[in-house]
Amino acid sequence: MDVSERLSFFPSLYQVIEHPKVGMWLLYLTIFFLSVLVYKLGFAKKLPILKSVVIYTFLAFGCTILTFLGIFLPVAEGLVVASLILIIYKIRLHQSKKQEANEIN
Secondary structure (H helix, E strand, O other): OOOHHHOOOOHHHOOOOOOOHHHHHHHHHHHHHHHHHHHHOOOOOOOHHHHHHHHHHHHHHHHHHHHHHHHOOOHHHHHHOOOHHHHHHHHHHHHHHHHHHHHHH
16 A cells, blocks of 8 residues: 555645655644644734743644644644634624624714
8 A cells, every 4th residue: 555645635745755854844834834823813812922932832842743643634634624714704703893883883
């Protein structure tokens, strides 16, 4: 059985089998960027700078583990879907608040 057939989309896109060092770094950066995006869109509050550093440090460590799982599991793809859902939610929330402000005036 060929291992490259079992890869999820992003590892096969980054050619993790042919170029493992570059491919794993690209996969890590993709997962980290998408995790930060999902965190910012869904969960982030205004925090002091030291608390933010702690949050992003643990997020970076967690993304290291998710990168190894993301080779064969659709981790990055799930983060893409979560970010799209949160983007749509934020847009709809902004539109409803804007509409409510117009109705009051």
